[in-house]
Amino acid sequence: MFTGIVQGIASVHRITDKEGLRSFTLDFPNGFCEGLEIGASVACDGVCLTVTELRGDTQADFDVMQQSLKLTTLGQLREGGHLNVERAAKEGAEIGGHPLSGHVDFMATLVEVRQPANNHVMRMAVPAPWMRYIFAKGYVAVNGASLTVAEAHRDSDGSGWFEVWLIPETLRMTTFADKSVGSLLHIEIERQTQVLVDTIRDAVFEKVGALLPALKAFAQDKGLPLDL
Known part of the structure; x- marks a missing residue:
């Protein structure tokens, strides 16, 4: 989980393409990597990525699958590019923003x-x-x-x-x-x-589902929006 409070800006140091995925070596601000371990999660522009290797005090590697590259802007990143970064929240951390999963919708x-x-x-x-x-x-x-x-x-x-x-x-x-x-x-x-929103929508469909075709026809005839 993340808090949505960006902790710094990372830069892309190196990009390495492998079969089925792409690896990024990121440069982080001083102090960001303190206590960071392999397997830890870091939100990179809101995408939850896993640390695969640590390189000194300010660099870490991450692997990104082809599917994630297609569904996000990570596939467009170039060396020298920049990302918002946040480490995973620890138990008891103050939620200054709101809870995030690191999964882009x-x-x-x-x-x-x-x-x-x-x-x-x-x-x-x-x-x-x-x-x-x-x-x-x-x-x-x-x-x-x-x-x-x-x-x-x-x-x-x-x-x-x-x-x-x-x-x-x-x-x-x-x-x-x-x-x-x-x-x-x-x-x-x-x-x-x-x-x-989804719970309310499901309840509405359950109650008036059979009437929806008639309601949509009426709304269309009157030029009214009916996006359910």
């Missing part, structure tokens, strides 16, 4: 960046059906960072967008300042919200 596209005074606003486009789990004032993890949703908009087809506002300290501790329009970002939704 989908990738959002950065569609707008605004920079009002002392703030940095990012708007991200969300594919259907994931927008149903994102609400204004709720939590979402973006590249491993626990953030509060400032604004959210959902379209009738289940897609939509949301915005987060970042303070200077967040920009200093993460890679978000380097992201531009068109960048892909890893999103992990908040699990309690997902469970609540």
Whole structure:
């Protein structure tokens, strides 16, 4: 488990392709690797990876399967690239953000960046059906960072967008300042919200499932959205 509080920025020192997977050697900030062991988990841009080898006081190796490379931006990484990193939370750790599993649900596209005074606003486009789990004032993890949703908009087809506002300290501790329009970002939704939404949806389907065709036909005739 992770807390969503990014502990530093790692850089890609070396990439080694092997049969069926790719290995990354990452350079970490001073002190990050203290007490780190082979087999430990590290969230890299929100993706939970396992330490396979330690190299001195500031480097570690990680293997990434082809499936993970296809489903995340890790397959696009190049030597010299940067990642948000967080070590796995220890028992009793303070949860400064919200609990994360390190499993990416989908990738959002950065569609707008605004920079009002002392703030940095990012708007991200969300594919259907994931927008149903994102609400204004709720939590979402973006590249491993626990953030509060400032604004959210959902379209009738289940897609939509949301915005987060970042303070200077967040920009200093993460890679978000380097992201531009068109960048892909890893999103992990908040699990309690997902469970609540899915439970309610299942209950609705159980009660009115037989009526759904008629309801959808009525909504279509009236030009009303009905995304269940």
